[in-house]
Amino acid sequence: MPNVKPLHLVAGGAGFIGSHLCDALLQRGDQVLCVDNLQSAWPGNLEHLRRQPNFEFVAGDISAPLPAIITRRTAGLTHIWNLACAASPPRYQADPEHTMLTNVVGTDQLLRLAEAAGARFLLTSTSEVYGDPEQHPQVEGYRGSVNCTGPRACYDEGKRAAEALSFDFARLGRADVRVARIFNTYGPHMQADDGRIVSNVINQMLGGEAVTVYGDGSQTRSLCYVADMVDGLIRLMDGDTVRDVPVNLGNPDERSILEIVATVALILGVEPNIRFTPLPQDDPLRRRPDVERAKTLLGWDPVTPIEAGLARTVEWFREVRGQTGLMALSIAAE
């Protein structure tokens, strides 16, 4: 069927990374069917996407039975992407049962859909499967150090369970499966109030507030710019070199929280005013991806330096904050 355009189902396609992925797929001429419950999407993402002719939006929650508008189109689906799940701790902890079921029931339903459609399936897993790791950087074979009884477990264990399900479908030949373990990612389309380091720091500084730093700020994050991440996800889905194993996607450039604060301050030309608060339970102290597998097998390398990526993100937040109503809408939608 050389003249039929690929049809991608993108679960979570209105979210931060999902909306960039939809954009990239549309730009190459593919069709996108996006399903999202809008739990943690910045509303502007959807407005922007809805103006594109090959884009369709379905409001739905993958932990509930899939909407008929999706299942009716099973035969036409060529690619299924699971990016659905709130990913920032305050959001995913607000309803931990829903977080778990989104990852397990949601992933199971999408895997069954991929099986029925003969579509390729990609799960966006997470560096959180490594928990608070005892080895650095983290290679894919590292089994992790996750507290399965703690407040982060609904997300961490939900994703681990989603991986287990995905690899079982692969082992049984039920679906053609890819699993990406996404490390911290930042860029335009993040939510201002999602409680994550980059959005927190930028928005607190833009608002003239003190910047919240958990612990002493010496804990590190490795931050990947969203365009690099989407490039990695598409290479993984398109390629045949990484199957039956998970692959880390992230930027190994490790920075302390205080360095990230200082970089944003430099971009804004302000002096940061820091408010130190206690570290939340089970917050990882350090995390850095080993991306050798992605480099070797996907030819992928995150190319955006953090200074450039943060500058673009600051610029975007500035624009958005200038648009009356949109930010208020985003905050009201919480």
Added chain:
Amino acid sequence: MPNVKPLHLVAGGAGFIGSHLCDALLQRGDQVLCVDNLQSAWPGNLEHLRRQPNFEFVAGDISAPLPAIITRRTAGLTHIWNLACAASPPRYQADPEHTMLTNVVGTDQLLRLAEAAGARFLLTSTSEVYGDPEQHPQVEGYRGSVNCTGPRACYDEGKRAAEALSFDFARLGRADVRVARIFNTYGPHMQADDGRIVSNVINQMLGGEAVTVYGDGSQTRSLCYVADMVDGLIRLMDGDTVRDVPVNLGNPDERSILEIVATVALILGVEPNIRFTPLPQDDPLRRRPDVERAKTLLGWDPVTPIEAGLARTVEWFREVRGQTGLMALSIAAE
């Protein structure tokens, strides 16, 4: 309501440990409603229980919507026990998706039922949450070493996810939760063909076959006699000393596979004929519970020496093998 008998819902009550638990609850005069899909129950367990007046059986699978015969009785439920899930690798790997959903969807449904009923809830988790552990003995705070992409993950990660859900219900005050991490248990009512060490060894020897030993037989198991296990579970459910934390239940008496084979051979008075075969993927090499928490907080101690427990188990398998038809039925039900 001093004259109303407690009503226990026992999911998996027709299974190995479940049937002993039902017996113990009935013996103290309580009422038992047992739900089981009979996926891995020895049929004789149910015949025996059905002769008891306070026992009711409902055929059902907790990964599917709960039967109305159960939900109708929500208000009367005082205790909900989740022992449902095939626990031996060949059984739980036969349908890994079902194993995962039994643990996650099944546990979620029973937690919601406990919430609606105001009933106390107990999850039987497993030593498998520690995976192939790097520390011995395993204390409850150890985060484990589980391969979340391997063929055992459907069970191990399913149970870890079930724990995460249970503790979230506890943290939110939605249910009064207990979590036991059960280590290897053996005794009457095991299935002859469940692929586990004790049933394998006894039945192969009773049948005059060579005994299958995976690897070189130097890997260890700590085996708890089922009566001790049930005593621990009941203390945990009844007491108020262990809440919001998991508790190991198992016998710390660690023996190598070859020692277990030799003990059974001694009981039977035969010379073992061993067939060594390769170790399956992700098979734990060693596992031993630290049971200080159970000793201190529940006053529990596994009291049955392995020689006595194995002798009773051999006796039971001998009787069962003598009953024409029953064993054949068990094998046909697979």
